[in-house]
Amino acid sequence: MKSNIIRQFSNYSRIGMMGAALFATVSCEGILEEDVVSNIGNDYLNTPSGLNDGLHAAYSSLRSWYGTERGNNFTVFGTDTYTNGADGSFKYMNFYTSDFDSQNSHVREIWDQFYQGINTCNAVIDRAPEVEGLSETVRNQRVAEAKFIRAHHYFILVQLFGPIDLQLTESVIPSNEVSRTAVPEIYAAIIQDLEDAIPVLEASSQSDDYGRATRPAAEHLLGKVYITKATSEAAASDDYAKAEPLLQNVINDYEFQLLENFGDIHAFGNEVNDEVVFSVQYGRNPLTNGGGNNSHVFFLMEYDVQPGMRRDTQNGRPFKRYRPTTYTYNVIFADRENDSRYFNTFLDVYYSNNPGTYNTNFDQSKDQVTFAAGDTAIYIPGYEMPEAERAQKPYQVLVPSAYTERLFTSLRKHMDPGRADLTQFQGGRDYIAFRLGETYLLLAEAQLMQGKVAEATETVNVIRRRAAFPGKEAQMEITASEMDMEMIIEERARELLGEQQRWLDLKRWGILLERVRAHNPQATGLQDFHLLRPIPQNQIDRAESFSQNPGY
Numbered sequence: 001m002k003s004n005i006i007r008q009f010s011n012y013s014r015i016g017m018m019g020a021a022l023f024a025t026v027s028c029e030g031i032l033e034e035d036v037v038s039n040i041g042n043d044y045l046n047t048p049s050g051l052n053d054g055l056h057a058a059y060s061s062l063r064s065w066y067g068t069e070r071g072n073n074f075t076v077f078g079t080d081t082y083t084n085g086a087d088g089s090f091k092y093m094n095f096y097t098s099d100f101d102s103q104n105s106h107v108r109e110i111w112d113q114f115y116q117g118i119n120t121c122n123a124v125i126d127r128a129p130e131v132e133g134l135s136e137t138v139r140n141q142r143v144a145e146a147k148f149i150r151a152h153h154y155f156i157l158v159q160l161f162g163p164i165d166l167q168l169t170e171s172v173i174p175s176n177e178v179s180r181t182a183v184p185e186i187y188a189a190i191i192q193d194l195e196d197a198i199p200v201l202e203a204s205s206q207s208d209d210y211g212r213a214t215r216p217a218a219e220h221l222l223g224k225v226y227i228t229k230a231t232s233e234a235a236a237s238d239d240y241a242k243a244e245p246l247l248q249n250v251i252n253d254y255e256f257q258l259l260e261n262f263g264d265i266h267a268f269g270n271e272v273n274d275e276v277v278f279s280v281q282y283g284r285n286p287l288t289n290g291g292g293n294n295s296h297v298f299f300l301m302e303y304d305v306q307p308g309m310r311r312d313t314q315n316g317r318p319f320k321r322y323r324p325t326t327y328t329y330n331v332i333f334a335d336r337e338n339d340s341r342y343f344n345t346f347l348d349v350y351y352s353n354n355p356g357t358y359n360t361n362f363d364q365s366k367d368q369v370t371f372a373a374g375d376t377a378i379y380i381p382g383y384e385m386p387e388a389e390r391a392q393k394p395y396q397v398l399v400p401s402a403y404t405e406r407l408f409t410s411l412r413k414h415m416d417p418g419r420a421d422l423t424q425f426q427g428g429r430d431y432i433a434f435r436l437g438e439t440y441l442l443l444a445e446a447q448l449m450q451g452k453v454a455e456a457t458e459t460v461n462v463i464r465r466r467a468a469f470p471g472k473e474a475q476m477e478i479t480a481s482e483m484d485m486e487m488i489i490e491e492r493a494r495e496l497l498g499e500q501q502r503w504l505d506l507k508r509w510g511i512l513l514e515r516v517r518a519h520n521p522q523a524t525g526l527q528d529f530h531l532l533r534p535i536p537q538n539q540i541d542r543a544e545s546f547s548q549n550p551g552y
Helices: 002-010 013-021 042-046 048-064 069-075 105-130 136-161 183-197 215-229 239-252 326-332 341-345 387-391 436-449 453-467 485-496 502-509 512-519 537-542
Strands: 082-084 276-280 322-324 349-351 356-359 368-371 376-379 431-435
Touching: 042 048, 042 105, 048 105, 048 136, 069 105, 069 502, 105 136, 105 537, 136 183, 136 215, 136 502, 183 215, 215 239, 215 276, 215 431, 215 436, 215 502, 239 436, 276 436, 326 485, 326 512, 431 436, 436 453, 436 485, 453 485, 485 502, 502 512
Parallel strands: none
Antiparallel strands: 082 322, 276 431, 349 376, 356 368
């Protein structure tokens, strides 16, 4: 069962700690001061159980990115679709001020934790051939999984930081002799790892082994690598042509299906569904949950101090960090008559859990409101409902003109009512990293960039028909004359809002600077050099020859 694999991928904190100490890489200090963190010896990894545990530790390093504060801040802040709410934490990442520098905790954490994960993968890959007691099938499968994880980590790192240190063999002894490898060489290593992994990986995870890398997950990732590479300094003329069949394989050769209702993709309790290509595993045990999937807190408005409301687990712990931009409301989700995604993406009603009579605050169309338990307390229609109409409602109506850094539409996708209590930060939901909806959009992009406009149009229409309200499918279809890059840009925002994609998308399209300047007025400090993130200062200190990115 799924719960088994969550436990399996969660219980390796001790070998994960060993990866931080025993398998020291460039992420270790020049002079390593080791603490004894477990009684696991170096030889343990040379046994079948040790190799398997090492691989699980490598899987756990995916939690450094997906569902974390750092992963969300890196991809949601400083874009055209989200700006900052009232939460004071890390606002400078949206403002692009000089406070976002090499001392930033997020750049240090993702750098260190990904390199630890990479070195654990290196250890699995290097040692697997000598491990006795493994069948060749299992041995090859475990190496392929490690190569998938290693490729994934380098793909994220090269997009964020540009030239980085490329380590493809296990580092046992700490070293400060590192260098910045050219971007084309890094992409070549990523592609080689995934090409090695694809023919070996299983077509699907077994029910009792859910969460492992599979062939379609690697094909999806490699297709995205080629599409991203196509706009990088490593670009080749056939990148889009190579991406297309990989993405078609994911759509055609396996049992994935688009869910009929867009809102079901991220519905609580439905994390395992036919659209999920690859997800990062979490669970409910705080001791083995790796910090948890924390996305549930960041996208919520301050509902809990409003008349008739108090904080509860159902509506979440509202950090009010990310607030949709007017571009998101007025352009991305302009069509709310035919397209269901606005209403399936944002929460539009809050039911009273704190009954009583209250003075109104943000809705001045009436003086007081009175609620029984379960009555509508707040309704967010998404348009400027006239005051006279609002006055007839027995609840407060939050209209766009009343949106603030505290009051705005909350994202539904990551809400986690399964938390133990109303303050718990460590969420337990799996994080959906790759899903079939994105595969279609990547395929459409690859087709469009090859001039296959008719094919790209039909590919996008598959996604748009799924997003339609029942009976509105024909109205959602676009024609070939409407199929251009702007359609891809907007369609990815509609489909993937809040799914750790946007900053990376804008960068690879070469429009990050212009789109953020046009649609995120808070990003006043944005400079040309912000297309790369700063190398963490502790890495610079470890190896003086390792240069900082320009501007930092």
